[in-house]
Amino acid sequence: MRIVDVCAFYSPQGGGVRTYVEQKLRIGPALGHEIVILAPGDEDAVIERDPGARIVTLKSPRFPLDRKYWYFNEAPRLHAALDALAPDFVEATSPWRSAGLVADWASPTPRSLVMHADPLSAYAYRWLGDVFSRQTIDRQFSMFWQHLRRNSRRYDYVVCANSDLSRRLDEGGVSRTVTIPMGVEANRFSPLHRDPALRARLLADCDLPESAALLLAIGRLAPEKRWPLVIDAVSMASQQSPIGLVMLGEGREQRTILRHIAGNPHVRLYEPERDRAAFARIMASADGLVHGCEAETFCMTAAEARASGVPVIVPDAGGAADHARGGAGRTYAAADVHAAAEAIRSVVRERPRPAATARTMDEHFGDLFAAYEARLRHRRAA
Known part of the structure; x- marks a missing residue:
């Protein structure tokens, strides 16, 4: 055809x-x-x-x-x-x-x-x-x-x-x-790409030791992604244990999000990683992926995290929720910062490593x- x-x-x-x-x-x-x-x-x-x-x-x-x-x-x-x-x-x-x-x-x-x-x-x-x-x-x-x-x-x-x-x-x-x-892209994402040295460097960028948890937040910097909610939820959860948040994205909300980070040394915003092999290593090296948008039609980054054996923390509505099924992560009540913080605390406390499964x-x-x-x-x- x-x-x-x-x-x-x-x-x-x-x-x-x-x-x-x-x-x-x-x-x-x-x-x-x-x-x-x-x-x-x-x-x-x-x-x-x-x-x-x-x-x-x-x-x-x-x-x-x-x-x-x-x-x-x-x-x-x-x-x-x-x-x-x-x-x-x-x-x-x-x-x-x-x-x-x-x-x-x-x-x-x-x-x-x-x-x-x-x-x-x-x-x-x-x-x-x-x-x-x-x-x-x-x-x-x-x-x-x-x-x-x-x-x-x-x-x-x-x-x-x-x-x-x-x-x-x-x-x-x-x-x-x-x-x-x-x-997800076939043969790209795998737990085998986990790199302890890379994880340590990313945590160091967040002014934290290797013993801290490393979370990723990946996607366009747009209002519907609810990145301020994600930042606030991570900050609330980090009151109980140290958490570094590395964000990869670009978009029209960049200034708003930087203002919301407000100089927090444990949160870092970087441009997207366009080298797919390097991106797969970053994904596999995290302790969790956190997402805020309940309007995803699929949520590719959550699927890539699941394929990497990384637990996802996602809203209970929209396409992102599908990737938390079968023990692959936690869902929280969409748009509820306190529920998101509790889900983050659960993942950070348990540090699960779910089986890597994903449709291609x-x-x-x-x-x-x-x-x-x-x-x-x-x-x-x-």
Whole structure:
């Protein structure tokens, strides 16, 4: 198949979508498929990758709220690009405007809407959840629900990476939802990468001895990630035993988070580690990974921690919670700093080393593309 991913939020500067795209470009051709990423950018361009993999960009405006990204602003140009690419299957990988643009494309080509974002959890529930019930919030955001329901009827699949999101969408009347969990990069993460000397250096950076616990917090510096809650929870837990927190991330909330750290010598914020081998060593060398976001569609970093034999401390809602199952970590009541602190204390006290288990991205794409092939065969037979 030639699969075209209309990827509105791809940025070469990083992020979870970029990681997903890079693995799709590598794994898709190995499975016998041609992969084309169709993304907005500064100019019209074609970036060839390995045989059977390329990125095509359409000149588009920068996204005003985050200048690392662009957005499709001309439906006719997007539709013309799809006509020229002639895909066997097309994906829209953002639930926002591009979902409607792809749904409007006048072609019988089968298509899927891949939910790389959970906007209601990331924004509406987070902003208003302390005041209103979810049912009330859903009524107030009925236009977005209508947008999802309307578009879902024009897609063959609405693909979710966790069962909680699939359930909520299904209960909200969104048609054709399927759960196809993502996974980690194959043969990358392992407890064998644990490096005591690296762990000691990271704790020293936090002005702590090797006897202290080392926690990681990894991800974009964005409001929905709730990094201030994570910092506060670690500070509360560290009143009973010493804990160093190493944060790896970048984003528009960097100044806010640095102000929240307020010079605490036991908390360090660094840029992301882009060397994947070095990153795998850092992950395996920690005593736990702590996360604050209840709006994750999958939570790649928690999956990578699980594959590294590192316990996770995650909210009990959203995709992150899946990675704590089977004794692989602790969940806490989402958005509750005291519950998070107690979960951290439990992990630091027990220092568990859970078995390293993880689904791989090869398995994810194998299942995803098999679903596409089945739908394509059904369409052709009909």
